[in-house]
Amino acid sequence: MRLSWPEIRANAARFSEDWAGKGYEKGQTQSFYDEFFAIFGVPRKQVAVYEQRVRALDAGRSNGFIDLFWPGTLIAEQKSIGRDLTRAMDQALDYYSWLPEVQRPRYMMVCDFQRFELVDLETRREWRFPLADLKRHVEAFGFIIGVQPRLFRNQSPVNRRASELMGRLHNALAADGYTGHALERLLVRLLFILFADDTGIFERKDQFLTFLEQRTAADGRDLGRWLGELFQVLDTPPDRRQRGLDADLAEFPYLNGELFRERIDMPAFDHAMRDMLLDASMFNWGEVSPAIFGSLFESVIDRVTRRRQGAHYTPEQAILKVIEPLFLDDLRAEFDRARALRSGRERALRSLHERMAALTFLDPACGAGNFLVVAYRELRELERELLKELLTVNGQVELVTDVSLLSRLNVDRFFGIEIDEFPAMIAQVALWMTDHIANTRLAEDFGQHYARIPLVTAPGIRHADALEIDWNEVLPAERCSFVFGNPPFVGAKYQTEQQRAQVRRLAALPGSGGTLDYVAAWFIKGAHYVAPHDAHLGFVSTNSIVQGEQVAQLWPTLFRAGVEIAFAHRTFVWPGRAAVHCVIVGLAPRGNEPAEKRLYSYVDGKGEPAETRHSALTAYLFEAREVDRHLVIKEESRPINGAAKAKTGVQMIDNGLYTFDSTERARFLTEEPEAAPPI
Structure with a gap:
């Protein structure tokens, strides 16, 4: 064979x-x-x-x-x-x-x-x-x-245009009346199939592309039927398939009973839609980047929905600003110390491997899963380096009989909550893709093919409103190691009545709930989640939560919950499409925070930050050397020095009745010269 x-x-x-x-x-x-x-x-x-x-x-x-x-x-x-x-x-x-x-x-x-x-x-x-x-x-x-290569059109690496092509297919089907859950499930399945077609999950590269070209009609009339049959095949183990199954379909492997299990109504394709799918198939999805999933997400949901929900795709550079000081830098430093040991080196490396395998992660605003994907990718890369250190003898990496026994990390240690079903589905598939890429790299190092199919383990992505459910239902806090993410950016003036009510309830503020941004609700809920346990948290936020009146509304609540600031990035300009000035704040349970708090500062909010280390940080993100780190400036209804209460200052609300131009001013002062001082 x-x-x-x-x-x-x-x-x-x-x-x-x-x-x-x-x-x-x-x-x-x-x-x-x-x-x-x-x-x-x-x-x-x-x-x-x-x-x-x-x-x-x-x-x-x-x-x-x-x-x-x-x-x-x-x-x-x-x-x-x-x-x-x-x-x-x-x-x-x-x-x-x-x-x-x-x-x-x-x-x-x-x-x-x-x-x-x-x-x-x-x-x-x-x-x-x-x-x-x-x-x-x-x-x-x-x-x-004995296999002659097929002649294909030039295939380009996957990039933003590939996601836009998928977005075009989504929009074309939606415009034709094929919408909702079925459309989103179809698109996610196609995304995974395109990836599988280029990365060795399927036996032959471009197996799906060949199937589209050779077995479906040019006008697209039978494409829906063929895709429906393919989904059933991918969901059926070989020993349960019909003996008379079409030979081209029978070549596809069994993937799993989760991604393709649900039966959905298939759309009616036309010539243009078929061409859109063929064009998307021409890209090399094997060169996948985590950014593709977020851009795919943005390309198929309208801007009004994004603004209402405060949803913004998170670029990789922003993700690394969170996860590196949160946990990744410490793991890398421990790895460097372990491999430098002269005695006890193997024991230290294996101990680190065990620790990495026990970690669990929660993103309670996961969107299309970019935080989870990048975190998993970086951990798998560190694990790969660790395994090479353990299994290198005399400068040569040892071959192993079963690569699957090497990796201790899997996607079932990653959890997320997402309010929209479509990005929640993308997050799950994105983690499976990242897992396969990591397995392929591991196999290349140790000389044996390794693919985790069927997809038995799955990440725990919950389709729900994170402010309405108990996060312990997704991942019990005592089992959680790290919480991270980019909660929605919605200012107080732009919140819906439901969003404002959620903030008011969680912050326990009277009346309208103050002026807290929507993101504050995730900090409050996250602080209560991690404080009783050993978990640490890092969120991207609008910088308003560390400035002005919001500080006194939010931070006493967080401090009372039992957390302290472990690290922070001062104001920087959001690297994505959203024109937002952001901060990143890391929280740790009081008594379990790092001795040195890392603070990153930017020039004009751009470029690379300068890092400084401090014993404590205030809610305004400066060193608490001579002040209580819990100090906040509260809003007062009356002057604290006994001066008269100022109500409303001068405002130009006279519709122009008391506004003079220069000619009118000169004429008035001629008649009333004593009016000069107030004018």
Whole structure:
């Protein structure tokens, strides 16, 4: 049985690591190609020979020897590292012309151990790439295992335009009357399928794209039916599928009983909608970035809804400003200390690994899941480095028989609450995608394919209003390690009656509930959630909660809950689309806060911040060296110095009746010169 493409890519990653920096033509060529063919599970000696002699057509030229020759298929010319590959290709072309017609190959390759150049003489397609990128180009060598590469249109890396294409499909279907839950579920499934099509979850790369092109009608009339059948196949284990199932559908793997379980009514597609899906399929979703999910979210919900809910996609740089001082910097520092130990190093590394595996995370305003995705990605990357440290012997990473036993981290340690169903679904799928990317990287390091399908474990994303439910229902506080996120930005004047009532209830403020921004409600609820336990919290916020009258309305409540400021970013300009000035505040249970509080300050709210360390910080985000850190400036209804109460100052509310221009002023003062001082 031939190897799967994911297994081949894992082998290629190992090959690239083993041969990095090597490259002596005379002494290493044969070892290089024996191991190269082994990437594909094909013994080189079964198909190709070394030093094949060829007779020159020109009697005045000497005969040649092909470094590696596969009759009818491949000529390979090998050079030492750094040598001229253009001359090597010219030499290979000479050998090609000297061969009998029946032996002339379709493919020609030149290589200097660190660079590959491959040409398909039939289609004139060329590949050029470094050794380190071999795993990304193994399908160009499909002929080794009897698979001829398909010719595709150029595929671009996934970017904002890809998300806009999905948004166009969403809007086209909605305009045609296909809306609501079914539309959102359809779009999320397609998002995951497009990702699976480019990352080895499906057996063949572009399997879904090929299916669309070859099996669906150009006018789109049968696309809905085919997608419905595909969803059922992806939800059905192979041993439960019908024997007479369509052969192309039967090639798709079983993914899980969660993402595709629900049966939804399928839409009627047309020619334009089918083209939109094909265009989206042309992007390389394997180069996925967490930013894509937030931008996809923004592209399909209207601006009015975003403003009402205060929803803003969170860029990655803002996320890192929260999670690095909240927990990531400490974990990285512990990792650096552990691997530097001379004695007890392995024990310290394994202890850190156990600690990382026990962590749990909650984003109670998770949106499309960007905070959870970036946090999980960074933790998996740190785990990968840790595992390489543990399993490197004499400079070589040891191969393992079962890569799945290495990773201790999984998406079921990540929890979120989101008021809108569509971004909640995206958050779940985004974490599965991030998990697969991390598993692929781990497999590349340890030489074995690793994919967690079917998708048995799932993140705990709850579709609900975070201010109306008990967060303990999603993740009990005693099991929570860190709370983070970017709660909604809605000023007091823009809140709905329901939002204002939620803030008033949680802040226990009389009357209208003061002037607190909506985000304050998350700080209050979060403080009561983490304070009795060992969890820490970090939120992005509008900077109004650390300025003016809001400080006295909010911070005494937080301090009474039992939390202190652990770190903070002073005012900075929001890096996304929203024109908002923000702060980031980290809270820790009193008595369990770090000894040094980290404070990040910006010049004009832009650029990189300067970090300072302090023993305590006030609610106004300055050092509490000579003042009580709980000090706030309260609003008073009467002057505290006994002066007369000021009611309303001078206001221009006379509709112009008492307003003079310069001519009128001069004429009036001529008649009433004693009026000059008040004027």
